[in-house]
Amino acid sequence: MNRGLFAYLFIFSLLWGCGESTISPDLNLVEINNPVFDEHIEPIIYKNCTPCHRQNGGAPFELTSYKKVKSKARTIAKVTALRYMPPWPADPSYRHFIGEKRLTNQEIELIGRWVKNGCPKGERPNRLLSTVKPFVSALGKPDLVLPLDSIHLIQGDEDRFFLTKVSANIPNKRFVRAVELIPGKRDLMHHFNGHLINYREGSKNPFDTRPRKVEITVGRNPDELKSLDLMTDDGIIPERVHSVVNYLPGVTGVMYPEGIGTFEVNKQFSIIGNDVHYGPSAKSVIDQSKLHLFFTDTPPKRGIGELMLGTNGVSKIEPPLIIEPNTVSTHVTRFQVPADISVLTVNPHMHLLGRSLKAYALKPNGDTIRLIHIPKWDFRWQYFYTFEKMVKVPKGSVILVEATFDNTTNNPFNPHDPPQRVSERFEYGGSSMKAEDEMFQFIITYLGYQAGDENISLKP
Numbered sequence: 448m449n450r451g452l453f454a455y456l457f458i459f460s461l462l463w464g465c466g467e468s469t470i471s472p473d474l475n476l477v478e479i480n481n482p483v484f485d486e487h488i489e490p491i492i493y494k495n496c497t498p499c500h501r502q503n504g505g506a507p508f509e510l511t512s513y514k515k516v517k518s519k520a521r522t523i524a525k526v527t528a529l530r531y532m533p534p535w536p537a538d539p540s541y542r543h544f545i546g547e548k549r550l551t552n553q554e555i556e557l558i559g560r561w562v563k564n565g566c567p568k569g570e571r572p573n574r575l576l577s578t579v580k581p582f583v584s585a586l587g588k589p590d591l592v593l594p595l596d597s598i599h600l601i602q603g604d605e606d607r608f609f610l611t612k613v614s615a616n617i618p619n620k621r622f623v624r625a626v627e628l629i630p631g632k633r634d635l636m637h638h639f640n641g642h643l644i645n646y647r648e649g650s651k652n653p654f655d656t657r658p659r660k661v662e663i664t665v666g667r668n669p670d671e672l673k674s675l676d677l678m679t680d681d682g683i684i685p686e687r688v689h690s691v692v693n694y695l696p697g698v699t700g701v702m703y704p705e706g707i708g709t710f711e712v713n714k715q716f717s718i719i720g721n722d723v724h725y726g727p728s729a730k731s732v733i734d735q736s737k738l739h740l741f742f743t744d745t746p747p748k749r750g751i752g753e754l755m756l757g758t759n760g761v762s763k764i765e766p767p768l769i770i771e772p773n774t775v776s777t778h779v780t781r782f783q784v785p786a787d788i789s790v791l792t793v794n795p796h797m798h799l800l801g802r803s804l805k806a807y808a809l810k811p812n813g814d815t816i817r818l819i820h821i822p823k824w825d826f827r828w829q830y831f832y833t834f835e836k837m838v839k840v841p842k843g844s845v846i847l848v849e850a851t852f853d854n855t856t857n858n859p860f861n862p863h864d865p866p867q868r869v870s871e872r873f874e875y876g877g878s879s880m881k882a883e884d885e886m887f888q889f890i891i892t893y894l895g896y897q898a899g900d901e902n903i904s905l906k907p
């Protein structure tokens with residue numbers, strides 16, 4: 448285990464304790480005194496670890512054979528007992544989501560016992576693990592792959608921001624069911640938000656499909672129209688369809704039931720990557736990210752709306768997001784829903800001072816709808832949490848989000864030593880997205896409510 452992580456785990460175990468790791472052995476498992484790899488451990492690793500710990504899966508090493516798991520056994524016992532792995536910051540006793548990665552106390556106990564007993568192999572190891580393939584896509588085989596312009600990240604760089612454009616020329620108009628971003632360097636890409644531009648047929652634009660990028664630097668707001676060649680020769684600035692793809696660390700593509708969130712692309716279209724954000728790099732590398740598009744013949748039925756609370760959003764933060772040094776402070780943002788909606792996903796967003804977050808809706812009749820609780824915020828895992836079924840939030844409900852920020856030296860992620868005053872910082876109209884500034888945002892994707900929505904499963 449690297450030293451940094453060790454310090455982090457240690458500090459966390461002191462600070463917040465390891466709430467859920469007070470392990471209560473399940474009666475059935477008390478019998479399994481001598482767990483063996485093939486029967487007891489391999490299925491746990493296969494289900495909960497190999498989605499990432501495989502080739503191109505984003506984790507730094509593979510857990511795809513008995514030998515590989517055994518060589519990391521002691522660390523595995525530690526990180527699972529601390530619930531550092533698999534990474535799943537949302538509290539499952541508050542709300543369940545699709546793709547929840549969470550070991551039961553019993554599974555953790557089994558792993559610990561197996562390691563203590565010297566990692567017995569069993570008779571037929573690797574039956575499951577030998578079937579693990581390199582990661583290609585979370586959504587199956589893409590119909591169209593669009594490579595983005597490569598970006599050279601240099602050792603010692605600070606955060607860097609880009610606008611990118613990728614274009615396609617396809618034989619016919621198509622309906623797109625999902626777009627998935629596959630980052631080249633998962634440990635460096637922090638954010639990608641993509642907008643669609645459809646070009647009219649017959650516009651005079653000599654359509655240029657080369658990928659483009661332009662760097663955004665402080666104090667200079669690039670002229671996107673010029674630097675990305677967005678305007679057609681007949682002077683038309685095509686309209687954008689917002690947020691056809693979104694990426695944050697740990698996010699994998701989502702596909703909704705047929706007809707939901709589907710959109711149309713013309714024969715010639717571009718996807719603009721807005722505020723593409725990379726964190727500082729420890730070495731010089733080239734990021735070669737790409738977009739996967741999934742087509743469908745089912746036309747769009749219902750469009751997805753996006754509601755953003757907090758920083759840059761529709762609701763203000765109270766008190767304003769200024770966090771004085773050596774303080775822990777709690778801030779709230781609230782929004783009254785003007786019509787019945789069906790919520791699909793929630794995505795809480797804070798930076799390095801974030802410590803915990805809770806969101807819920809208060810219905811006009813006083814009932815509470817639980818949305819999400821993150822007891823220990825981790826900047827590195829910021830999923831778009833997808834509900835198992837759509838969640839109806841009726842007209843007049845107030846969505847409340849409470850977030851706590853820790854600007855003391857107890858916070859191992861505090862970017863400033865000694866702590867400094869930190870706040871949101873706005874540059875050319877938007878918020879600075881640098882990790883050392885703060886943000887408090889809560890993004891909800893939703894549909895206009897239709898009777899029966901609360902029974903529609905969002906499971907793939």
Ligand code: HEC
Pocket residue numbers: 448449452491492495496497498499500505506507519522523526527532533534548550697827
């Ligand atoms: C969502 C992806 C994901 C899943 C699922 C996942 N890991 Fe990881 N794991 C990572 C990444 C990324 C890192 C490296 C960054 C870090 O340490 O936070 C990592 C690091 C680790 C480390 C190294 C810690 C260190 O620094 O020494 C261990 C051990 C580990 N994982 C074990 C597991 C086990 C065991 C499981 C399943 C029970 C699991 N992981 C599930 C992504 C994942």
